[in-house]
Amino acid sequence: MRRIAVVGAGQAGLHLALGLQAAGYPVTLVAPRTPEQLRGGPVLSTQAMFGPALRIERAAGLDLWAAEAPAVREVGAVLAVPPGVRALEYTMTLDEPARSVDQRLKLAAWLELFTERGGRPEYRALDRAGLRELAERHELTVVAVGRGELAEVFARDERRSPHRQPQRTIACLYAHGVGSPGPVAEPRARMHAIPGVGELYLQPALTLSGPCSILLWEAVPGGPLDRFADRPTPAGQLARIRALLRTHLPWEAELWAAAEPTDPGAALFGAVTPTVRHPVARLAADCHVLGLGDALVVNDPIAGQGANSAARAAAWYLAAITERGAAPFDPGWMAETFERFWQQHARHTVDFTTAMLAPPDHLQAVFAAAATHPAVARRFANTYADPADHAAWLADPRTTAAYLAEVTG
Numbered sequence: 405m406r407r408i409a410v411v412g413a414g415q416a417g418l419h420l421a422l423g424l425q426a427a428g429y430p431v432t433l434v435a436p437r438t439p440e441q442l443r444g445g446p447v448l449s450t451q452a453m454f455g456p457a458l459r460i461e462r463a464a465g466l467d468l469w470a471a472e473a474p475a476v477r478e479v480g481a482v483l484a485v486p487p488g489v490r491a492l493e494y495t496m497t498l499d500e501p502a503r504s505v506d507q508r509l510k511l512a513a514w515l516e517l518f519t520e521r522g523g524r525p526e527y528r529a530l531d532r533a534g535l536r537e538l539a540e541r542h543e544l545t546v547v548a549v550g551r552g553e554l555a556e557v558f559a560r561d562e563r564r565s566p567h568r569q570p571q572r573t574i575a576c577l578y579a580h581g582v583g584s585p586g587p588v589a590e591p592r593a594r595m596h597a598i599p600g601v602g603e604l605y606l607q608p609a610l611t612l613s614g615p616c617s618i619l620l621w622e623a624v625p626g627g628p629l630d631r632f633a634d635r636p637t638p639a640g641q642l643a644r645i646r647a648l649l650r651t652h653l654p655w656e657a658e659l660w661a662a663a664e665p666t667d668p669g670a671a672l673f674g675a676v677t678p679t680v681r682h683p684v685a686r687l688a689a690d691c692h693v694l695g696l697g698d699a700l701v702v703n704d705p706i707a708g709q710g711a712n713s714a715a716r717a718a719a720w721y722l723a724a725i726t727e728r729g730a731a732p733f734d735p736g737w738m739a740e741t742f743e744r745f746w747q748q749h750a751r752h753t754v755d756f757t758t759a760m761l762a763p764p765d766h767l768q769a770v771f772a773a774a775a776t777h778p779a780v781a782r783r784f785a786n787t788y789a790d791p792a793d794h795a796a797w798l799a800d801p802r803t804t805a806a807y808l809a810e811v812t813g
């Protein structure tokens with residue numbers, strides 16, 4: 405069997421490495437952190453996975469938390485206007501439940517699975533020289549280092565990159581004890597948008613200590629929600645969250661009265677520059693590597709696309725590798741493998757995310773229609789699960805208007 409290297413043990417790299425291993429390929433997996441280090445470290449994402457991506461994981465035998473992780477079918481959406489007024493609300497229903505499993509838990513377990521199946525992860529971080537040395541020893545090297553510095557071996561694709569700087573600053577907290585606004589039969593996520601100011605997402609999830617709530621602020625840089633640049637401790641963040649909720653989303657504030665951070669690593673801060681990179685890097689004459697996941701396509705988390713897309717990309721690459729048979733993994737094949745994935749899926753994640761970062765007028769009309777027409781809210785909800793539908797009804801204002809006219813009469 406042909407020896408393949410995977411650099412990076414995140415959502416994309418581990419999914420691909422485990423798939424290759426299951427298909428009988430000898431895989432070299434390079435991972436900077438051991439399972440213990442992952443579990444003992446800070447949270448990495450909010451990682452909501454929708455039905456289609458979960459089905460891909462299930463088919464690969466990797467959806468190990470279906471029984472424990474809260475299954476979210478409904479998302480309550482509120483459009484709020486200052487000072488803390490609910491202007492519009494609707495409920496979005498997903499056709500298949502979404503789940504969020506703390507990546508510390510998930511990736512640590514997947515790494516252990518890789519080891520149990522006979523793999524030996526190389527626990528180290530590679531630099532450019534190390535990557536080249538590794539690539540020269542393998543027939544194919546896939547670089548899945550996420551937003552790590554090593555992704556810069558892939559040149560930025562100016563034409564496809566929608567932004568040059570972050571459109572939001574991000575603050576995330578995992579908490580126990582967050583209340584719900586009323587009696588709910590099953591787990592429900594909550595979404596608040598304050599136009600021009602930012603968004604707040606709240607989702608039930610599974611973390612190391614059991615079910616929890618994950619809060620994610622998406623703050624317009626320099627605006628009133630952009631208050632976490634000094635990276636407070638989880639307890640400090642919680643105090644600030646309570647104050648921000650009292651001012652901007654007061655109906656949420658009381659639900660946080662008994663909340664506690666889940667653990668010392670419960671907080672995450674940052675900002676993402678949405679970027680698309682060229683898929684093939686030439687490290688030396690006749691030495692090329694192929695990028696995967698966030699290493700090539702980084703979206704702002706506002707539309708929850710990255711981990712879902714990483715799962716799809718891993719499955720896509722696995723199929724392309726196995727179909728390749730004994731033919732060489734040359735740069736042309738690498739470029740084509742990504743290009744087909746881009747056309748089929750990744751471009752839609754970028755277009756949908758870009759629209760959500762600055763909703764154009766016709767998207768505002770969709771939100772308004774969703775408040776009175778559950779069918780519109782449902783289609784919008786399921787566009788998160790399958791962003792290709794964005795092209796079918798949201799990309800062109802005329803198509804959106806025709807759809808809304810049909811549904812709303």
Ligand SMILES: Cc1cc2nc3c(=O)[nH]c(=O)nc-3n(C[C@H](O)[C@H](O)[C@H](O)COP(=O)(O)OP(=O)(O)OC[C@H]3O[C@@H](n4cnc5c(N)ncnc54)[C@H](O)[C@@H]3O)c2cc1C
Pocket residue numbers: 411412413414415416417434435436437448449450451452453528529530531548549550551552553554574576620672674696697698699705707708709710711712713714
């Ligand atoms: C706050 C936040 C919330 C998010 N919420 C969601 C969401 O709800 N839904 C969703 O779908 N997506 C979400 N995302 C995006 C999602 O987390 C990522 O898109 C996804 O994890 C990308 O997977 P990946 O494997 O490409 O990269 P990663 O998961 O980042 O994995 C990269 C791996 O490479 C390793 N690595 C880095 N550098 C090196 C090196 N030099 N050598 C070796 N290894 C290296 C890293 O340690 C890591 O293990 C969110 C992101 C953020 C920041």
